[in-house]
Amino acid sequence: MNMTIIISVIAYIILAPIVGGLLAGIDRKISARMQGRVGPSILQPFYDMFKLMEKEAITVNKAQDFYVGCFLFFIIVTGGFFFAGLDLLLVIFTLTLASVFLIVAAFSSNSPYAQIGAERELLQMMAYEPMVLITAAGLYLVTGSFNISDIINPENGMAIKFLPGIFLGFVFILTIKFRKSPFDLSMSHHGHQELVKGLTTEFAGKTMALIEIAHWYENIFLLGIVFLFIANGTVWGAVAAVVVCLVTYFIEILIDNSYARMKWQIAINSSWIVAITLGFINMLVIYFSKFVL
Amino acid sequence: MSYVTKSPWLIHYDGSSCNGCDIEVLACLTPMYDVERFGIINTGNPKHADIFLITGAINEQNKAVVKQIYEQMPEPKVVIAVGICATSGGIFKECYNIMGGTDTVIPVDVYVPGCAARPEAIIDGVVKGLGVLAKKKEAMEKGLPIDTAKGKEKEEA
Numbered sequence: 001m002n003m004t005i006i007i008s009v010i011a012y013i014i015l016a017p018i019v020g021g022l023l024a025g026i027d028r029k030i031s032a033r034m035q036g037r038v039g040p041s042i043l044q045p046f047y048d049m050f051k052l053m054e055k056e057a058i059t060v061n062k063a064q065d066f067y068v069g070c071f072l073f074f075i076i077v078t079g080g081f082f083f084a085g086l087d088l089l090l091v092i093f094t095l096t097l098a099s100v101f102l103i104v105a106a107f108s109s110n111s112p113y114a115q116i117g118a119e120r121e122l123l124q125m126m127a128y129e130p131m132v133l134i135t136a137a138g139l140y141l142v143t144g145s146f147n148i149s150d151i152i153n154p155e156n157g158m159a160i161k162f163l164p165g166i167f168l169g170f171v172f173i174l175t176i177k178f179r180k181s182p183f184d185l186s187m188s189h190h191g192h193q194e195l196v197k198g199l200t201t202e203f204a205g206k207t208m209a210l211i212e213i214a215h216w217y218e219n220i221f222l223l224g225i226v227f228l229f230i231a232n233g234t235v236w237g238a239v240a241a242v243v244v245c246l247v248t249y250f251i252e253i254l255i256d257n258s259y260a261r262m263k264w265q266i267a268i269n270s271s272w273i274v275a276i277t278l279g280f281i282n283m284l285v286i287y288f289s290k291f292v293l
Numbered sequence: 294m295s296y297v298t299k300s301p302w303l304i305h306y307d308g309s310s311c312n313g314c315d316i317e318v319l320a321c322l323t324p325m326y327d328v329e330r331f332g333i334i335n336t337g338n339p340k341h342a343d344i345f346l347i348t349g350a351i352n353e354q355n356k357a358v359v360k361q362i363y364e365q366m367p368e369p370k371v372v373i374a375v376g377i378c379a380t381s382g383g384i385f386k387e388c389y390n391i392m393g394g395t396d397t398v399i400p401v402d403v404y405v406p407g408c409a410a411r412p413e414a415i416i417d418g419v420v421k422g423l424g425v426l427a428k429k430k431e432a433m434e435k436g437l438p439i440d441t442a443k444g445k446e447k448e449e450a
Contacts, residue, residue, distance in 0.1 A: 028329075036324040040332050047332055050296040051343075054430065056367040058340065197338045204340040204367050 005084050012083040012220070013076060020216025021045045027253055034257045045212070052209035060109040060202050067105035068207050072214040074098035079221040085149030088136045095221070099125055102199065102211070109202035117198030121186035123264045127271040128173040134279035138166040139228065141286045154233040165282030167229050171248055172274045176267065177222050179215075180256035183267045223249065295430040297343060297369060298423040300332040304342035306362055308395070309385065310349025313409030314376035318346060320412045328416060339365040344422055345399075346415075350378040350385045351392045363399045369429035371422040373403045375415055380404045 025042035032039025041047070059065050078094040081087075099121070106118035136146065142162045143151045151159065160167050176183040187198040195201070200211060223245040230241035307315050321328045322335060336342050339362045351359055363372065374395040377383040382393040395401050402425045405418035432438070 032327070032329060037327040038330045039327070040329050044300065044332050047296050047299040048302075051300045054296055055343075056369075056433075058365075058367045197336065197341060200341075201338055202340065208341065 008083045008085075009080050012079050016079060016220040017213050017216045020220045021049070023219060023249060024216065027249070030250070030253050031257055034254075045216075049209050049212050052205055052212065055205035057206055058204045059207060060111070063108050064105050064202070065207055067101050067108060068203065068210050071098050071101040071105060072210045072217075074101060075214045075217045075221070079217055079224070082148060082221055082224055085147065085152075088139060088146045088148055088151070091148070092132055092136055095218075096125070096129070098214075098218075102214075106199045106202070111202045113196045113201040114199060117186045117195055117201065120195075120264055121199055123268060124176050124183065124186055127183075127264075127268045128176045131169050131173040131271060131275040131279055134275055134283065135166055135170045135225065138163045138279070138283055138286070141283060148228065151228055152231045152233050156232065158230055158232050158237065160229040162286055163229065163282060165278035167226075169274045169278040169282075170225065170229075171251070172278075173271050174222060174226075174248065175252060175255055176271065178219060178252050178256075180252050182255075182259035182262040183271075184256075184261060185264050185267060188261070295427050297430050298427050300334075301343045301419065301423060301426065302334045302336045302341055303344035303346050303419070304336055304339050304362065304366070305346045305348070306359065308347055308349035308355060308359065308379060309352045309391070310376065310378055314348035314379070314407075317409050317412050318348065318375060318415060321415055326412050326416065328419070331420075333419065339363075340367065342366050343370055343426060344419060345370060345372045346375055346419075347372065347379050347395050348375045350382045350388075351395055351398050352388075352390045353392065354390070356392055356398045359395070359398050369426055369433055371402045371426045371429070372399055373405060373418050373422050374401045375405045375418065376410045377406045377408045380406050383408065 022042065022045075024045040025040075028044060029039045029042055074094055075098045078091055078098060081094060082091045103118045103121050106114040106121070109115075139151050139159055140146050142159050143153065143156045145151060179187055179189060181188075185198075187200050200208060203211060226245050226248050227238075227241040230244045231237050305315070305318050318335075320326060321333075339345075343366075345363060345366060347359065363370075372395065374380050378385055379395045382391055385391045386393060392398060403418050403422045405414050407414050410418075
């Protein structure tokens with residue numbers, strides 16, 4: 001048992017940036033095709049990352065690099081906890097801690113663009129946190145445990161059977177976490193847009209490369225939560241879960257390419273409305289069905 | 294092999310252009326030319342950029358801006374003057390407020406003449422710029438001073 005945990009954590013640390021980078025490359029290729037362009041090579045995100053590593057190091061202050069390093073470290077720790085099968089609440093709060101380090105890094109640069117980006121990132125966190133917590137609570141109601149190793153259990157079956165609303169709500173806030181339009185308020189993947197580059201305006205060279213790598217880790221971890229909804233501890237369940245993860249990612253790309261950016265008010269209002277209607281009502285139904293059945 | 298030639302990110306600044314060249318620069322991003330297939334991204338941020346595309350002549354008011362953008366870019370970096378105005382001042386050369394071409398303020402590596410420079414010429418200029426970028430990267434690795442192209446043989450697209 002312990003051996004499998006160690007193997008899965010090491011596999012995550014080694015494979016997540018590779019798979020995450022490839023997904024980002026496929027994302028750019030599919031986006032280009034959707035816009036009628038040829039698009040860059042699938043390995044382009046890796047070229048970008050290696051180039052950023054080669055560039056001259058320019059930082060506004062030393063604290064900034066430290067905070068970005070912490071951001072990457074805690075993102076890796078988040079995923080590590082997740083793939084070790086630990087407590088889902090612990091995982092979620094570690095992720096929040098990581099995001100806070102990124103925000104502090106942006107604030108420490110004192111650049112107005114980075115600061116507005118950081119403020120927007122805080123607003124985005126406010127938008128997605130309720131739904132993330134409802135996701136954890138919903139999985140607890142269905143499986144009776146916050147432990148990820150207990151959630152993926154053949155006895156419980158697929159969590160999505162009982163949590164369709166929470167699943168849809170989580171996919172909705174994934175748009176914010178993946179930094180896709182219409183909610184890419186704080187930092188957009190697409191160049192030359194408003195706020196210069198938002199949160200990452202003052203990061204150059206290696207620092208920027210670390211953020212890219214952290215983003216790949218984060219994406220894989222987030223798809224891991226999607227995986228939790230489908231996986232039931234069997235092989236075919238795992239295969240189905242990976243397919244659902246890929247379909248979810250494709251839908252996010254489609255949304256990214258078909259919406260313009262919206263105001264932060266709409267981001268908060270819509271994600272809270274989704275959390276209340278889809279998430280909360282789903283939880284109520286499960287709660288009361290326990291008395292009836 | 295240097296990765297800098299595989300993912301050149303560029304920043305575009307309009308000196309005092311008539312917008313003719315600017316529209317052609319943007320045309321490079323359209324599905325017709327799609328420079329992103331070479332990994333080229335038009336960032337709006339000097340700190341992320343490798344290539345500084347400048348259109349239009351430099352005037353007295355924006356020379357400080359151009360210098361600042363240039364200084365904010367991390368090495369290795371390349372400056373490409375797009376259009377005849379950025380190259381030499383063009384028809385605005387004699388104006389009272391015009392300094393002249395881009396090279397009166399910052400060192401230029403590649404000149405792309407034309408009025409307006411065609412997208413094909415701009416892409417050609419950027420590809421020439423990649424060669425310069427690779428050379429600068431080599432110099433950086435050897436610890437040599439990065440040559441700012443001053444007094445060197447200029448490349449013309």
